[in-house]
Amino acid sequence: MDIIQTAPQSRLTTQQARDPADTLSSDFNTFLRMMTTQMQNQDPLNPLDSSDFAVQLATFSGVEQQVRTNDLLAAQVELMGMSQLAGWVGMEARTTAPVAFSGSPVELAPTPRPEADSAQLVVRDSGGEEVQRLAIPVTADAVTWAGTDAGGTPLGNGVYSFSVESFTDGKLSGTDPVASYxxxxxxxxxxxxxxxxxxxxxxxxxxxxxGLRSPS
Structure with a gap:
C-alpha cells in the first residue's frame, strides 16, 4: 500500500510562512493520524510490508524530534530574555516616579525652567497631599531632601513624590517632575x-x- 500523500506544497508554504513552529506541530499530529488510519484500513491479505512500516516509523520519529528541538530552542530564547531582565534587578534607576522613604536622605535632581528666577520643591505623600514646600536654587544641581519638617522632626516612612515649581517675577511659570534614583x-x-x-x-x-547605576 502506498504511503498517503501530505497536503499540497502551496498550503504548507502558506502555513509555514504564518508560523513555522505551529505548522510543524500540526504536520506531526496529521502524520500520526494518517499512519494510524492506514494501519487500521490495510488489506489483511496484503498487509503493509515491514520495511515500509519501518520507513514510516523513522519518518514519524524524525518529525517528533524536530518538534522537540523547536520547543527546546524556544525555551532557550525565553531563558536568554529572562537573563537580560535579571540584569536590571538590584540596579538603581533614575526616574521621576515616587520614592520610597525610610528615614535616609533622598538625593533629588530638580530642573527649574531656564526663565525662572526662583523655584520651590514640592513634596507630596502617597495620597497626593502636599506635606512640604522648600525654596531651592535655580540651578540643575542635585538637592538632598532630609525628610524632616521645619522643626527637624522626621516625616513618616512611606512613598513620596516630588515636583519643582518655577517662578518668574513672582508668577508660576511651570511645574515639572523631579528625578531621583x-x-x-x-x-x-x-x-x-x-x-x-x-x-x-x-x-x-x-x-x-x-539613568542606571550600581547601588552605592
Whole structure:
C-alpha cells in the first residue's frame, strides 16, 4: 500500500510562512493520524510490508524530534530574555516616579525652567497631599531632601513624590517632575514592553529611565 500523500506544497508554504513552529506541530499530529488510519484500513491479505512500516516509523520519529528541538530552542530564547531582565534587578534607576522613604536622605535632581528666577520643591505623600514646600536654587544641581519638617522632626516612612515649581517675577511659570534614583526590585515584559518595578512599588517603562547605576 502506498504511503498517503501530505497536503499540497502551496498550503504548507502558506502555513509555514504564518508560523513555522505551529505548522510543524500540526504536520506531526496529521502524520500520526494518517499512519494510524492506514494501519487500521490495510488489506489483511496484503498487509503493509515491514520495511515500509519501518520507513514510516523513522519518518514519524524524525518529525517528533524536530518538534522537540523547536520547543527546546524556544525555551532557550525565553531563558536568554529572562537573563537580560535579571540584569536590571538590584540596579538603581533614575526616574521621576515616587520614592520610597525610610528615614535616609533622598538625593533629588530638580530642573527649574531656564526663565525662572526662583523655584520651590514640592513634596507630596502617597495620597497626593502636599506635606512640604522648600525654596531651592535655580540651578540643575542635585538637592538632598532630609525628610524632616521645619522643626527637624522626621516625616513618616512611606512613598513620596516630588515636583519643582518655577517662578518668574513672582508668577508660576511651570511645574515639572523631579528625578531621583530608586532600586529596581523586578523586571518583566508586558505587551512586548520592558517594565520595571521599583522599591516604592511604582511601575515604570524601561524606555523612560533617565539613568542606571550600581547601588552605592
Amino acid at each position: 530608586a532600586r529596581v526590585t523586578e523586571a518583566r515584559t508586558e505587551a512586548g514592553e520592558l517594565v520595571l518595578i521599583l522599591d516604592s512599588g511604582a511601575r515604570v517603562a524601561a524606555s523612560t529611565v533617565l
